[in-house]
Amino acid sequence: xxxxxxxxxxxxxxxxxxxxxxLSGMALTFRHMVNPVKVTQQYPEEQxxxxxxxxxTHVMExxxxxxxxxxxxxxxxxxxxxxxxxxxxxxxxxxxxYPIVYEIDEFRCIFCGMCQEVCPxxxxxxxxxFENAEYTRAxxxxxxxxxxxxxxxxxxxxxxxxxxxx
Amino acid sequence: xxxxxxxGVPALIAMALKGPIxxxxxxxxxxxxxxAERRVxxxxxxxxxxxxVGPFGLLQPxxxxxxxxxxxxxxxxxxxxxxxxxxxxLVLVPSLVTFAVIPFAAPLPTPWGVVDxxxxxxxxxxxxxLAFSSLAVYGVVLGGWASNNKYAFLGGLRASAQxxxxxxxxxxxxxxxxxxxxxxxxxxxxxxxxxxxxxFALPLSLAFILFVISAFAETNRLPFDMPEAESExxxxxxxxxxxxxxxxxxxxxxxxxxxxxxxMATLFxxxxxxxxxxxxxxxxxxxxxxxxxxDGSVILANPAWWKTLLTFAGFGAKTALFLVLYIWVxxxxxxxxxxxxxxxxxxxxxxxxxxxxxxxxxxxLTLDTIGMTWGFGYGLALTAVSGAATVAFVFFLDRGRTIxxxxxxxxxxxEVKTIPGAVARAGR
Numbered sequence: 001x002x003x004x005x006x007x008x009x010x011x012x013x014x015x016x017x018x019x020x021x022x023l024s025g026m027a028l029t030f031r032h033m034v035n036p037v038k039v040t041q042q043y044p045e046e047q048x049x050x051x052x053x054x055x056x057t058h059v060m061e062x063x064x065x066x067x068x069x070x071x072x073x074x075x076x077x078x079x080x081x082x083x084x085x086x087x088x089x090x091x092x093x094x095x096x097x098y099p100i101v102y103e104i105d106e107f108r109c110i111f112c113g114m115c116q117e118v119c120p121x122x123x124x125x126x127x128x129x130f131e132n133a134e135y136t137r138a139x140x141x142x143x144x145x146x147x148x149x150x151x152x153x154x155x156x157x158x159x160x161x162x163x164x165x166x
Numbered sequence: 167x168x169x170x171x172x173x174g175v176p177a178l179i180a181m182a183l184k185g186p187i188x189x190x191x192x193x194x195x196x197x198x199x200x201x202a203e204r205r206v207x208x209x210x211x212x213x214x215x216x217x218x219v220g221p222f223g224l225l226q227p228x229x230x231x232x233x234x235x236x237x238x239x240x241x242x243x244x245x246x247x248x249x250x251x252x253x254x255x256l257v258l259v260p261s262l263v264t265f266a267v268i269p270f271a272a273p274l275p276t277p278w279g280v281v282d283x284x285x286x287x288x289x290x291x292x293x294x295x296l297a298f299s300s301l302a303v304y305g306v307v308l309g310g311w312a313s314n315n316k317y318a319f320l321g322g323l324r325a326s327a328q329x330x331x332x333x334x335x336x337x338x339x340x341x342x343x344x345x346x347x348x349x350x351x352x353x354x355x356x357x358x359x360x361x362x363x364x365x366f367a368l369p370l371s372l373a374f375i376l377f378v379i380s381a382f383a384e385t386n387r388l389p390f391d392m393p394e395a396e397s398e399x400x401x402x403x404x405x406x407x408x409x410x411x412x413x414x415x416x417x418x419x420x421x422x423x424x425x426x427x428x429x430m431a432t433l434f435x436x437x438x439x440x441x442x443x444x445x446x447x448x449x450x451x452x453x454x455x456x457x458x459x460x461d462g463s464v465i466l467a468n469p470a471w472w473k474t475l476l477t478f479a480g481f482g483a484k485t486a487l488f489l490v491l492y493i494w495v496x497x498x499x500x501x502x503x504x505x506x507x508x509x510x511x512x513x514x515x516x517x518x519x520x521x522x523x524x525x526x527x528x529x530x531l532t533l534d535t536i537g538m539t540w541g542f543g544y545g546l547a548l549t550a551v552s553g554a555a556t557v558a559f560v561f562f563l564d565r566g567r568t569i570x571x572x573x574x575x576x577x578x579x580x581e582v583k584t585i586p587g588a589v590a591r592a593g594r
Contacts, residue, residue: 038214
C-alpha cells in the first residue's frame with residue numbers, strides 16, 4: 001500500500017515576491033494596530049490572581065490569644081537553604097517553648113517553602129503575596145511582630161481537604 | 167480688509183510672531199511624535215503603551231523631557247570634548263530650521279494686510295531644505311567620531327555612507343517635481359498643484375515612491391536605521407551620549423521625520439491645498455489670485471481666516487498621515503543588511519531616478535510641443551506615463567513576482583506526494 005507524504009513548497013530566496021510579503025506584513029501590523037483587544041494588564045488596578053500554591057511573603061500563624069504558634073523547635077532555620085531565618089528560642093515558666101527572636105530576611109529568602117513544609121505546628125507559612133518593595137534593605141528583615149501582622153492568604157502546599165495527600 | 171501684502175512695522179511684527187509660534191508648534195509635534203511612536207508601536211504589538219502620565223499618557227513627553235534634563239551628563243574621558251558637544255547641536259539645528267520654508271496654510275487676512283503662512287518664502291525653497299538636511303550628516307559623523315567608541319564610530323561611518331548615497335536619489339527624484347512646477351519655491355509648487363487640479367503624487371507617482379524611500383533612508387528610520395542598528399552597534403553614533411545631549415539626537419531624529427513628512431505633503435500632496443479651488447491663493451504680480459479666467463485675466467482670491475484654519479488643519483492631517491506611515495513601517499519591516507542598503511541605493515534607486523527624470527522630461531517636452539494646456543488633461547497624461555513607469559519599476563524591483571505572484575501562491579500550497587511501494591505500518 002502506498003502512503004502519501006506532504007510536501008511544503010517553501011519560498012525560494014531568489015524567486016519570491018518581497019514586495020508582496022512587505023505589504024502583507026504591513027496589513028498584519030495594521031490589523032493589530034486597530035484591534036482594540038490588548039494583552040497588557042493594567043497592573044496596580046488589575047491584580048493578577050495568584051495560584052493557590054504561589055509562595056510569597058511569609059506569615060506567622062497566631063493562637064487566638066495573639067501568641068505565635070511557633071514552638072522554637074529550630075527546624076526551619078535548619079532546613080532553610082538560603083539561611084535566611086534567625087531564631088532564638090526561649091522557655092516560659094510552664095515549660096512552653098516560644099521564639100524570643102524570629103526574623104526572616106525576605107531579601108535572602110528564595111521562597112522554596114521548605115520552612116512551611118517542615119514546621120511541625122504549622123506556624124510559619126509562605127503566603128500568596130509578592131508586593132513587598134521597601135525603601136531600605138533593613139526593612140526587608142521581617143521580625144516576629146511583622147510576620148504575625150501579615151494578613152494575606154497563606155499558600156496551600158497541599159489540598160486542605162486532603163491533607164495527607166491521599 | 168485689503169488684499170494687499172502686509173508691509174512696514176506690522177510685517178516685522180508678523181515675522182517676529184510667526185517664527186517662535188511655528189518653532190513651538192514643531193517642537194510640540196516632535197514631542198508628541200515620540201509619544202505617538204510609543205503608543206502606535208504598542209498597539210501594533212497588542213500592548214497599550216505609556217498611558218500613566220496624564221490622560222491617555224498625554225503628558226508623557228513632558229515627563230521624558232524633565233527626566234532627560236535632570237539626568238547626569240556624561241562625557242567620556244577619551245572623547246574629543248569640543249566636537250562631542252558640537253555634534254548634537256549640528257544635528258539638532260538643521261532638522262528644525264528646514265521647517266522655515268514650508269508653507270503651512272493659506273494666506274491669512276489681517277487688518278494690516280495679508281500674511282503669508284510661511285516663516286520665510288525663500289526663492290530657493292527646496293535647495294535650502296536639501297542643503298540643510300544634508301548638513302545633519304556632519305553632526306552624526308562628528309558624534310560618532312568624537313565619542314572615541316568603536317561602535318559609535320562605525321555608526322557614524324555607516325550614517326555618512328548611507329545619507330550621502332540616498333541624498334543623490336532624493337535630489338534626483340525631486341527634479342521631476344521641479345521640472346513639472348518650473349520653480350523651486352515651495353509656495354509656487356503648491357500653486358502649481360492647485361492649478362493642475364491634482365496633487366503631484368499622481369502625475370509623478372514614481373518620484374513620490376523614490377522620495378519616500380530616500381526620505382526614510384535620509385532620516386535613518388527603519389528599515390534603513392543602519393547608523394543606529396541596536397542589535398549590531400548598541401545605538402550607533404549616540405552610544406556615548408546621555409541626558410539632554412542624547413535627547414537632542416532624539417529630537418533631531420523626530421524633527422527630521424516631521425520635516426520629511428511635511429515635505430512629502432508639500433511636494434506630492436498639495437501642501438495646505440484642500441480639494442476644490444475655493445482655497446487657492448498665490449501672489450501673482452502683486453495680487454493675490456486664485457486662478458486665471460479663460461481669457462487669461464486673473465481671478466482675485468478672497469482670503470479668510472476660516473480658510474487659513476481649514477487649510478492648516480489639512481496640512482497637519484497630511485503631515486500626521488506620513489508620520490503614522492513612518493511609525494507603521496518601522497514596526498513592520500526588519501532592518502536591511504548594510505550591503506543591501508547600499509546596493510538598493512546605488513543600483514536601483516539612482517538609475518531609476520535618472521531614467522525617470524529623463525522620462526518625465528521627455529513627456530513634458532512632448533506635451534508642450536503638441537500644445538497641451540497646463541491643466542487636468544496635462545496631469546492625466548503624466549499620470550498615465552508615470553503609472554506605467556511605476557508598474558515597470560515595481561515589477562523589476564520585485565523580480566517579476568508582483569504581478570505574477572506565482573511564488574507567493576505556490577508557497578502556500580501543500581502537495582501530497584504518493585510514494586509507491588512504501589508501506590504504512592499500523593500503530594504509527
